[in-house]
Amino acid sequence: MGSAYPDHVRQLQEAVKLSPSNKPLRRALAEALLGSGFSEEAVTEFKAALGASPDDVELKAGLARAFFADGKNSHALVVIEDVVRNEQAPARAYVLHAKLLAGIGDVEHAVEQYKRGVAKDKSAADFEFASRLGIRSEPEPESSSSFDDDDPFGPGDPEASEISDGKIRASWEGSETESPAEIERPKITFADVGGMEALKEEIRLKIIYPLSHAGMFKAYGKSIGGGILMYGPPGCGKTHLARATAGEVKAGFIAVGIHDVLDMWIGNSERNLHTLFEQARRNAPCVLFFDEVDALGASRSDMKTSAGRHLINQFLSEFDGVKASNEGVLILGATNAPWHLDGAFRRPGRFDRILFVPPPDAPARAAILRLQLKGKPVEEVDYDVVAKKSDGHSGADLKALVDIAIESKLREAMKSGVPQPIRTKDLVAALSSQKSTTREWFATAKNYALYSNQGGTYDDILKYLKM
Numbered sequence: 001m002g003s004a005y006p007d008h009v010r011q012l013q014e015a016v017k018l019s020p021s022n023k024p025l026r027r028a029l030a031e032a033l034l035g036s037g038f039s040e041e042a043v044t045e046f047k048a049a050l051g052a053s054p055d056d057v058e059l060k061a062g063l064a065r066a067f068f069a070d071g072k073n074s075h076a077l078v079v080i081e082d083v084v085r086n087e088q089a090p091a092r093a094y095v096l097h098a099k100l101l102a103g104i105g106d107v108e109h110a111v112e113q114y115k116r117g118v119a120k121d122k123s124a125a126d127f128e129f130a131s132r133l134g135i136r137s138e139p140e141p142e143s144s145s146s147f148d149d150d151d152p153f154g155p156g157d158p159e160a161s162e163i164s165d166g167k168i169r170a171s172w173e174g175s176e177t178e179s180p181a182e183i184e185r186p187k188i189t190f191a192d193v194g195g196m197e198a199l200k201e202e203i204r205l206k207i208i209y210p211l212s213h214a215g216m217f218k219a220y221g222k223s224i225g226g227g228i229l230m231y232g233p234p235g236c237g238k239t240h241l242a243r244a245t246a247g248e249v250k251a252g253f254i255a256v257g258i259h260d261v262l263d264m265w266i267g268n269s270e271r272n273l274h275t276l277f278e279q280a281r282r283n284a285p286c287v288l289f290f291d292e293v294d295a296l297g298a299s300r301s302d303m304k305t306s307a308g309r310h311l312i313n314q315f316l317s318e319f320d321g322v323k324a325s326n327e328g329v330l331i332l333g334a335t336n337a338p339w340h341l342d343g344a345f346r347r348p349g350r351f352d353r354i355l356f357v358p359p360p361d362a363p364a365r366a367a368i369l370r371l372q373l374k375g376k377p378v379e380e381v382d383y384d385v386v387a388k389k390s391d392g393h394s395g396a397d398l399k400a401l402v403d404i405a406i407e408s409k410l411r412e413a414m415k416s417g418v419p420q421p422i423r424t425k426d427l428v429a430a431l432s433s434q435k436s437t438t439r440e441w442f443a444t445a446k447n448y449a450l451y452s453n454q455g456g457t458y459d460d461i462l463k464y465l466k467m
Contacts, residue, residue: 005033005036005038006032006036008032009029009032009033009036009038012025012028012029012032013029015029016029021052023049023052023053023056026045026048026049027045027046027049027058027059027062029045030042030045030046030049030062030066031062033045034062034065034066034069039066039067039069039070040070042062042066042069042070043063043066043067043070043072046059046062046063046066047063050063057083057086057088057089057090057093058090060079060082060083061080061083061089061090061092061093061096063079064076064079064080064083064093064096065096067079068096068099068100073100073103073258074258074292074294074295076096076100077097077100077101077104080093080096080097080100081097083097084097084113090121090124091117091118091120091121091123091124092117092121092124093117094113094114094116094117094120094124095113095114095117095118095124095125095126095129097110097113097117098110098111098113098114098117098129098133099126099129101113102129102132102133103262104258104262104295105262105263105269105311107133110133111133111134111135114126114129114130114133114135115135118130182254183252183253183254183279183283183286184243184246184252184253184254184255185246185250185252185253186243186244186246186247186253187247188240188243188244188247189244189247189248190244190245190248192244192247193237193240193241193244194360194363194364194367194368194371195360195361195363195364195367196237196241196357196360196364199230199241199355199357200241202228202353202355203228203241203245203355206228206353207228207245207249207287207330208245208248208249210222211249211251211285211328212249227319227330227331227332227333227350227351227352227353228331228332228333228351228353228354228355229293229332229333229334229335229338229341229345229346229351229353229354229355230242230332230333230334230335230355230356230357231334231335231336231337231338231354231355231356231357232336232356232357232358232359232441233336233358233359233394233437233438233441233442233445234336234394234396234437234438234441235394235395235396235397235437235438236357236358236359236360236394236395236396236438237357237360237394237395238291238334238357239255239289239291239334240395241357242255242287242289242332242334243255243289245287245330245332246286246287246289246330249285249287249330251285251286251287251330252280252283252285252286252287253286253287253289254276254279254280254286254287254288254289255289255291256276256288256289256290256291257291257292258291258292258295258296260272260276261273261276261296261311262295262296262311269311269314270310270311270314273296273311273314273315273318274314274318276288277318277324277326277329278324280329281324281325281326281328281329284327284328284329285328285329285330286328286329286330287330287331287332288329288330288331288332289332289333289334290331290332290333290334291334292334292335292336293333293334293335293341293345294335294336294337294338294340294341296311296312296315297312297315297341297342297345312342312344315345316344316345316350319331319345319349319350320349320350331351333345333351336441338354338457338458339448339452346457354457356458356460356461356464358460358464359392359393359394359436359438360393360394360395360398362384362387362388362391363387365386365387365390365393365398366383366384366386366387368395368398368399369381369383369386369387369398369401369402369427370383372398372399372402373402373422376406376422377419377420377421377422378421378422378423379421379422379423380423380424381422381423381424381427382424385424385428386424386427386428386431389428389431390431390436391436392436392438392439393434393436393438394436394437394438396437397434397436397437397438400434401427401430401431401434402427402430404430404433404434405422405426405427405429405430406422408426408429408430409421409422409426442461442465445458445461446461446462446465446467448461449461449462449465449467450462450467
């Protein structure tokens with residue numbers, strides 16, 4: 001991978017190796033990586049610099065920019081909200097905060113933060129973005145037909161809402177219906193999901209059995225439908241399990257990301273959500289899967305404006321089937337942060353099953369490694385040994401582990417001209433550079449499990465941690 005870096009980045013990397021505690025040098029490397037398009041690597045460098053200077057506002061702002069460039073807007077928002085609380089926050093931090101707020105539909109607060117940033121430093125202005133917010137300022141943008149490539153919320157129709165200096169009027173009347181989401185027909189089933197037997201059984205009881213034994217469930221007055229919320233560290237297979245659920249019952253599958261719902265124009269987010277539920281109802285049985293559901297259903301008590309609260313109320317209304325029956329609509333949600341989800345979502349009839357999806361156990365890790373190495377040149381790989389040494393690794397971590405081992409073998413092949421098979425020692429060696437990414441999540445989750453665990457919601461975390 002290093003050979004792909006520009007010369008100035010490689011030179012900075014070498015300098016950092018010689019002086020790893022040099023904060024200005026490490027920050028320069030992070031900025032160079034970000035400027036060269038290596039946003040994920042920039043995140044790593046900004047975090048390393050913050051390890052030595054955790055209160056450095058400029059470094060925090062840089063980390064937020066790196067997250068933003070890497071498409072991790074929820075991460076960027078958490079960091080930038082911490083930054084703008086500090087009076088020393090750079091002007092561009094307020095502008096970035098405004099873009100992230102607009103991306104989740106909080107336009108009023110976005111206008112406020114944008115103006116604060118430009119008042120602090122006029123050079124931080126983004127005239128095209130300001131135009132989209134309805135802020136008229138000089139100079140006028142040459143074109144308002146498109147956003148920059150890194151804009152998180154993309155182009156919109158300014159005629160759909162009238163916006164003037166942050167005062168917003170919007171209407172659904174006369175607006176065109178959004179294109180329907182793609183309905184998948186997954187071919188994978190639970191047989192393609194390694195481990196997770198307890199989770200599979202819960203999903204069978206809540207979703208699969210009501211469909212396959214409809215008469216029996218109706219005899220007990222149980223409807224076909226409902227919701228399950230899956231939570232756990234990132235990269236542990238929540239999406240894969242949801243897709244396998246649809247394949248198990250031969251149902252349609254609609255994967256909903258936050259970008260499919262959130263719109264900066266007031267009212268459009270609620271309309272998008274309604275359209276998705278209507279599509280699922282028309283195609284029942286259908287699994288409606290919400291990834292990062294906490295971004296759509298964040299706790300209303302934490303919100304400063306009404307835009308987000310309106311969206312949650314719409315979500316709850318659709319969930320309850322107030323105006324249309326959800327019979328045959330199976331709703332799955334996935335989140336890395338269930339503690340940020342509004343409590344109303346966890347009431348009976350909504351996400352009334354909350355399932356912890358832990359990192360894969362040793363047999364599942366061995367199965368994942370076999371799958372990742374299928375079709376690749378291997379020789380005498382002891383999957384059980386590698387699985388034992390990779391305790392705590394997520395499925396995504398194991399994929400990265402295999403990628404590192406392959407890159408190492410490719411470097412050897414380029415020098416010798418002869419490709420060599422992957423062996424156990426290559427995977428074990430790769431473990432030294434591919435650490436588990438779940439540890440950071442468990443550090444946060446443990447605090448919620450210990451100190452904010454009303455009703456025992458997070459008991460599974462404590463059980464997993466043997467606490």
